[in-house]
Amino acid sequence: MTRMLCLTSALALIAGAASAEMNFNRIASFATPHNMADGEDRARESSAEIIAASEDGMTLIYTDSPLGVVGRVDITDPRAPKPLGNTDMGGEPTSVTVIGNTGYVAVNTSESYTNPGGKLVALDLASGEITATCDLGGQPDSTAHDDAGTFIVVAIENERDEDAGDGRVGQMPAGWVSKVTITDGQPDCASIQKIDMTGLAQIAPEDPEPEFVDVNGLGEIVLTMQENNEMVVIGADGAVINHFSAGAVDLTRIDTEDDRASLEFTGAQMGRLREPDGVQWLDDTHFMIANEGDMDGGSRSITVFVKDGTEVFESGSDFETAIIQAGHYPDKRSDAKGVEPEGMEFASFGGTPYAFVLGERSSTVSVYDVTDPANPAFKQVLPSGIAPEGIIAIPDRNLFVTANEKDLGPEGGVRAHVMIYEYQDTPATYPQITSAGADTLIGWGANSGMVAGKDGVVYFVNDSFYAFQPTIFTVDTNQTPARIIKALPVTRNGQAAQKLDMEGITLDGDGGFWIASEGRTDRLVPHALYHVNAKGEIKEEIGLPSELMAVEKRFGFEGITKVGDTLWMAIQREWKDDPKDHVKLLSYNLETKEWGAVLYPKAAPDTGWVGLSEIVAHGDWFYVIERDNQIGEAAKIKKIYRIPAADMRPAPLGGDLPVVSKEEVRDLIPDLQSFGGYVVDKVEGLAIFEDGSAWVSTDNDGVDDSSGETFFWSLGKL
Numbered sequence: 275m276t277r278m279l280c281l282t283s284a285l286a287l288i289a290g291a292a293s294a295e296m297n298f299n300r301i302a303s304f305a306t307p308h309n310m311a312d313g314e315d316r317a318r319e320s321s322a323e324i325i326a327a328s329e330d331g332m333t334l335i336y337t338d339s340p341l342g343v344v345g346r347v348d349i350t351d352p353r354a355p356k357p358l359g360n361t362d363m364g365g366e367p368t369s370v371t372v373i374g375n376t377g378y379v380a381v382n383t384s385e386s387y388t389n390p391g392g393k394l395v396a397l398d399l400a401s402g403e404i405t406a407t408c409d410l411g412g413q414p415d416s417t418a419h420d421d422a423g424t425f426i427v428v429a430i431e432n433e434r435d436e437d438a439g440d441g442r443v444g445q446m447p448a449g450w451v452s453k454v455t456i457t458d459g460q461p462d463c464a465s466i467q468k469i470d471m472t473g474l475a476q477i478a479p480e481d482p483e484p485e486f487v488d489v490n491g492l493g494e495i496v497l498t499m500q501e502n503n504e505m506v507v508i509g510a511d512g513a514v515i516n517h518f519s520a521g522a523v524d525l526t527r528i529d530t531e532d533d534r535a536s537l538e539f540t541g542a543q544m545g546r547l548r549e550p551d552g553v554q555w556l557d558d559t560h561f562m563i564a565n566e567g568d569m570d571g572g573s574r575s576i577t578v579f580v581k582d583g584t585e586v587f588e589s590g591s592d593f594e595t596a597i598i599q600a601g602h603y604p605d606k607r608s609d610a611k612g613v614e615p616e617g618m619e620f621a622s623f624g625g626t627p628y629a630f631v632l633g634e635r636s637s638t639v640s641v642y643d644v645t646d647p648a649n650p651a652f653k654q655v656l657p658s659g660i661a662p663e664g665i666i667a668i669p670d671r672n673l674f675v676t677a678n679e680k681d682l683g684p685e686g687g688v689r690a691h692v693m694i695y696e697y698q699d700t701p702a703t704y705p706q707i708t709s710a711g712a713d714t715l716i717g718w719g720a721n722s723g724m725v726a727g728k729d730g731v732v733y734f735v736n737d738s739f740y741a742f743q744p745t746i747f748t749v750d751t752n753q754t755p756a757r758i759i760k761a762l763p764v765t766r767n768g769q770a771a772q773k774l775d776m777e778g779i780t781l782d783g784d785g786g787f788w789i790a791s792e793g794r795t796d797r798l799v800p801h802a803l804y805h806v807n808a809k810g811e812i813k814e815e816i817g818l819p820s821e822l823m824a825v826e827k828r829f830g831f832e833g834i835t836k837v838g839d840t841l842w843m844a845i846q847r848e849w850k851d852d853p854k855d856h857v858k859l860l861s862y863n864l865e866t867k868e869w870g871a872v873l874y875p876k877a878a879p880d881t882g883w884v885g886l887s888e889i890v891a892h893g894d895w896f897y898v899i900e901r902d903n904q905i906g907e908a909a910k911i912k913k914i915y916r917i918p919a920a921d922m923r924p925a926p927l928g929g930d931l932p933v934v935s936k937e938e939v940r941d942l943i944p945d946l947q948s949f950g951g952y953v954v955d956k957v958e959g960l961a962i963f964e965d966g967s968a969w970v971s972t973d974n975d976g977v978d979d980s981s982g983e984t985f986f987w988s989l990g991k992l
Contacts, residue, residue, distance in 0.1 A: 296624055297702040298641060298654055298674070300950035304355040304692040305906065306338060307683065309345040311359065320345075321690045322677035324416070324664035326372040331668040333358070333399045335377045336677045336692060337367035344370060344379055346402055352673055352694050361402045363395060369416045373423040375399045376459055380414035380428055387435040390447065394428060394454060396461055408463035410452055416486045419456075420493050426461065427495050428452045429484035434501070442569060443478035443501045451484055451497060453512055467512050474517045475502035490555040496581070498550045501569045505550070507581045518583035520548040520563065523573035527591045527715070532609035535742035536770075537717030539591075539598065547571025552618035554629060560586070560647035562629050564615035572611030576631055578647055586648040593631075593640065596655045600705040601719045601974060602636040602982035605740075613638070619674065620644070621667030623697045628653070630674060632662040637981040639665070639676060639695075657704055657951060657983040659691035672697040682979060686882075688906045688952055703949070707749065707971070707986035709758040716761045718747060720976045721984055723778035723790065723833050723888060724959035724969065732756075732961045732969055735764075735789065738775035738799070739976035746779065746787065746810060749986075751969060756986055762810045764789070771812055773799050777958075778834035778843065778888070786813075790834035790843050793818075793826065801830045803841065803862065816862065819869050821927040825850040833888035833960075835896070839865045842922070844874070844898055846885040854878075856933065857886055859896075859917075861924040870924025873933045876900055877911055884911055892962040894919050897939065897992070899970075905955035912942040912957045914970075914992075939992060942970065949985060966991040 307316040322345070325336040334347040338360065344367055346358035365383040372378070377397045384390040390413035396406040412430035419426050432449040434441065448471070455465035471482035478501070485500040493510030498520070507516040522545045530541035549571035550563035559580055565573040574594055578587035594613050597603055604613065613636035620629050629642045629650060637658050642650040659678025667674040674695050681690035709716035720739040726732055730752040736745050748760035764771045778790030785808040793801030801822070805814035818826065829847035836842075845858040852858060855878050861870040877884050879902055888899040895916040902911040921934035946953045956973035968989040974982050 296697060296699055298656060298695050299698050299700065299703045300656060300693055301696045302353045302355055302694040303659070303951050304347055304357075304694075305689040305952070306345060306681070306691065307689055308357040309347070309360045317683060319681045319684050321679045321681055322664070322692050323679045324369045325666050325675055325677035325692065326370045326377060327666050327668050327675070328372060328399045329374045331671040331673065334666070334675060334692065335370055335372065335397070335399060336664065337370055337379065339366050339368070340681070342366055344377065344397065346399060347692060349673075349675075349694065352671070352696065355692070355694065359402055361397060361404065365393065368414050371417045371419050371426060372399065373419050373456060374459060376405070378417060378419070378426050378461065380410070380417050382413050384413045387433070387438065387445065388447070390432045392430070394426065394461055406460045408454060408461050408466065410466075412447070412449065415484065418487045418489050418495075420489045421491055424456055426454045426456060427487050427489060428454065429487045429497060431483050431485060433483060434481070443481045443483060445481060448472050448480060449482050449484045451487065451495065451508065469508060469512050469514070471497075471499065471506065474506060474514070475499055475504035476519055477502045477504070486551055486553050488554050488561070490558045492558050494558070494581070496553050496555060496561045498553045498563060500549050500551055500566070503547050503549050503571065505563070505579065505583070516581060516583060520550050520565075520577075521585065522547050522571070523565070523575055523588060523590060525573060525575075525591050528574065528594065528612060529603070529605065529608040529717070532606055535605075535740055537598075537603060537605055537740065537743065539715050539717060546573045548573045548575070548577060550577070551616045552632070554618045554620040556620055556627065556629065556644050556647040562618065562620070562644070562650070564618050564631055566614045566616040566634065567611040572614065574612040574615065576615055576650070578650065587650060589650075595715065596640065596652060596710065597633055597636045597638050598715060598717045599708045599710040600638070600655050601707065601984045602633070602638050602655070602657075602977055603717050603719070604635040604977040604982070606976075606978055607635045611635075615640075617663055617665050619665040619667050621669045621674070623669050623672060630665055630667065632658065632665055632676065634661050634663065636977060637662060637678070637983075654702055655705065656695065657981060659693055659951070660688065660979070660981050687979060691952060693951065701754070705755050705984070707756045707758065707984060711757055712759055716758055718745075718758060718761070719974050719982070719984070721971050721973050721986075722776055722958050724961040724971060725780045725787075725890075726961040726963045726969070727781065730963075733779055733787070734959055734971060735776035735779045737777060737973065739978070741772070741774070742770055744771050744774045744776055746806070751988070764806055764810050764812065766812045774804070775799055777832045780834045780836045780841070782836070788834055788836060788841055790831035792830040792832065792846070794828055795826065796828075801826060803834070803843070819927065822860075822869070829885060832886050833890070833898070835889050835891040837891045839863055842889055842891065842896065844886040844889040846887065847883060858931070859889065859922070859934070869927055871927060871931050872922060872924055873931045874898070874917070875933055875936065880910060881908060887956070887958050888960040890960050890962050891919070892966065892992075896922055897960060897962065899957055899960055901955075901957050903955055906952040909943060909953040909955060912946065912953070914939040914942065914960065940989060945970075945987065946985065951981070951983065954983060954985065962992065968992050
């Protein structure tokens with residue numbers, strides 16, 4: 275009987291973080307360009323895809339397909355990983371597994387889809403030198419080895435050409451599974467056993483495409499054939515002992531619209547083929563699959579089978595629930611395969627068996643306690659780099675490591691990373707904000723401006739990434755993690771308000787809000803202020819005067835605050851009439867309807883640009899966030915400054931504007947570094963309570979070319 279993961283299990287997000295039980299936390303990251311040699315062009319695309327570790331757990335090896343290399347990392351000190359360099363593989367490395375101190379790398383050397391080729395390369399992890407090579411005769415995908423280290427198994431995929439014909443399976447040559455004996459620490463090329471997979475699947479039986487393999491304690495191999503939607507179990511002697519369809523799932527409570535504008539988890543997909551990618555044995559009888567999908571399917575779920583084909587667990591859409599609640603749902607993938615569970619790992623830590631499932635599109639690691647294989651219990655969701663592809667557990671050192679393949683460096687973004695996590699007797703440090711426990715399933719992301727209310731409540735708005743769903747979120751910061759308890763739609767005439775890019779919010783003093791919307795006139799989005807009541811209804815709109823419209827540019831309002839009858843707004847970057855490295859702080863008097871401004875002196879950027887992201891009045895000061903648009907190691911400026919309230923004396927528009935003074939309050943880069951990943955670029959929100967305690971948040975860009983991480987943390991009293 276299939277058991278379903280209860281939606282309420284996502285409450286473990288809160289319970290796990292609030293107690294001092296054992297949890298996994300990220301402790302370090304390593305950018306792949308560091309493995310390039312001196313003199314190499316480090317701006318080139320690189321990647322970390324499949325990853326493995328030496329027997330002593332001190333050395334990592336990962337495949338880097340764009341460079342055609344494997345990279346090695348010294349994690350003797352896991353909090354300070356060090357580069358050991360790259361080794362050229364003479365082809366495209368697709369997978370790696372390690373026995374002792376030898377890495378066995380599957381390398382694609384195909385001339386074409388119709389003439390595939392590949393090799394298995396043995397490499398010494400200490401020196402990085404190649405010690406042996408075996409011809410595989412086909413294009414390899416994944417690898418695995420038995421516990422005793424006596425053989426390597428390789429899935430020979432011979433993948434289809436998606437641009438040929440209708441792009442479907444049924445393209446020759448067929449794939450198979452190869453089993454390679456290891457003798458004295460080296461592959462015995464003469465021993466390779468070719469295990470035929472044709473004639474097994476219901477879908478394209480003549481063209482099997484083996485995808486992912488794993489080996490249990492009995493030496494039995496489990497194999498996914500993704501495009502064929504088929505599972506195969508191979509005995510220790512190399513004979514097929516069982517095979518069966520991976521089946522289908524009736525999905526409900528999912529987002530099926532790729533509108534990049536709203537999160538609506540009300541859709542359904544009936545009979546969705548699983549098309550699994552990753553697979554891991556949970557014991558000698560049960561295995562779990564990650565149902566990523568490829569050709570026709572992708573059920574966004576995980577499933578547990580007994581090796582005789584009995585299905586004992588199916589998560590359905592509940593696999594996505596904790597990811598949605600943590601703000602990692604990738605809306606642009608809604609019409610495809612959602613978060614795409616792909617890579618997997620299984621290991622026991624502290625006597626508890628865990629399954630780790632990678633969400634490729636959500637950039638997450640979902641952790642399950644599989645003490646009862648037929649009833650996996652959700653424990654944590656963790657952030658990873660962009661597009662995690664591989665994962666390795668090192669339980670003897672209380673570590674696991676992910677390899678994240680997406681490298682945005684050539685586009686000026688973050689680099690591909692390896693990320694390291696530790697099993698700790700401490701509270702979970704992520705997520706820092708979640709909607710778990712709310713009355714309904716609340717999706718969220720693209721956090722922008724914030725404001726503090728009463729009794730520990732913070733309000734924030736989302737920006738135009740969710741253009742069809744402008745929302746004011748209510749957050750209870752008294753809980754750990756902070757909890758989103760309400761999502762209030764912003765409406766106009768009863769419908770979701772359009773043509774908004776909400777970048778600032780402040781209280782109006784009467785139970786409602788003032789919203790600052792960043793304009794973009796080339797898209798007919800006006801620069802404007804909106805008065806919104808407690809029901810979310812827009813009651814008043816204030817546009818910019820002609821003096822400002824004559825000099826406006828794209829980068830407008832970023833934050834709003836209210837002092838008495840005056841609204842103050844920060845302009846992010848210079849407009850046409852501003853001196854270099856100065857931006858306007860605009861004022862609008864609600865009684866007199868008069869506009870004014872002062873100038874704020876911002877830092878000159880070394881690379882990219884520097885601008886403002888928030889403004890908050892508190893006591894005798896105005897606080898702003900000043901940041902560059904750089905990410906990772908390129909980030910230099912993420913700071914909070916304060917301005918004396920006495921300096922905030924606006925002058926009329928069109929004339930000379932006074933320049934305010936500023937004082938640095940806090941450099942936020944050390945805070946961002948302390949979270950164990952890379953420094954994110956968009957620090958967007960600041961809220962300050964009456965007692966001076968402050969909260970800061972970041973914008974995850976709607977999980978679009980982003981890891982989806984949102985940091986929401988307390989600075990204490992300023």
